[in-house]
Amino acid sequence: MSFCSPRVTLILALGLTATACSSALEPPDEIGETRDAIQDGYLDDGDRAVVGIYNAEIGAICTGSLIAPNVVLTARHCVSDMANEQDGQITCRSTKFTNTHLARRILVTTDAEIGQSSRFYGSSEIVLLPGDDVDSFCGNDQTILILDELIPESEAVPLVPRVDVPLKEGEQYYAVGFGATNERSTGAGLRRRRDNLFIDCVADGCPASVVKRTEWVGDTGICEGDSGGPSLDLMHRVIGVTSRGAEGCEYPIYGYVYGWAEWIKQTTVRAAGIGGYDVPRWATGFPTDPVYSAEIGGACEQPEDCATNACLDGRCTRPCTEIATCPSGYECNADLGYCAKLPEPPPSEDGGDEIKDGDDGDDEASGSCSVHPRPDPTKPVPWLLGAAGVGAVTTLRRRRRGRNRLG
Incomplete structure (x- = not known):
């Protein structure tokens, strides 16, 4: 997909960046009668943190991401009216948000289908973006529900939003939503997922007239009712909030999670205080890459022996920072940026033999890749890492080459 294609240039020039907004449908008991798959997607019973949203005030459905026990990230147009649309289409020059709906009328379910038998949770607060120009639609189509x-x-x-690492053009992602299977709005109300999607452009790398710095452009397959739903990277972190797209459920534009990272973190910290639970670590600066939470300490000879793809002094290790600290018995080696095993305590005075200088390899590491018999974090043996280098530790996924679309 590219904005350089003649078809897309024409669509955008005419202002036909059709919103993927919530579909005005029948009440929940009449939603989801058809079970046709979304375009090249499939039914998804497993991603329960991708929630269905029913706006009882206007009889519409949307999608959202549960990112904390009482926090749902979604699109603002799922909870607000809009003005200055042109034949139902969004134009960045003039489309604005107006009245926000009542929070108590916004209902959320973790069920795979939005229906009369769904277990709904109510909302107590709608948190809008900060700033002076946030009523402009483009670039500001995100909101948070506090349940x-x-x-x-x-x-x-809860899902983890990727608030600490920016996106790159060409990254692979997948999308989940409760939207329709086609532009005729049929089939909405069932959770579906589509894989093997790729980022087209990000923020300033996109055409400024139709995509703002807090947005990015994805691949395809997003329809009405998917609005507010997540796009997720291959580490299952939320990277985007579905906002709008072109006709035919194509060329989706997402709200950029990284672009509003501080607002997302601050709101989640406040919501944790309201709910009385521990603040999620990512909201206080802990890295969102799961490698920083991986278990370590298993024996290894090669990096490939470890889930983290990193082996230090014969033990599987993981990267560390001042915030992402090491478990008990390890300390963060500042030079390497990895957890190193602390030396064993000396034997008691009344029993064991004292370890003397020069015994058992206490001299400085020789520079080989062999396993050191007594690791000393102040004198680390060279650590082993996979062939892809440090990048292999912080990103454990396989990058696909090319743009292999389904269908």
């Missing part, structure tokens, strides 16, 4: 009760982890484990 009036906690969703238990046994029902849905």
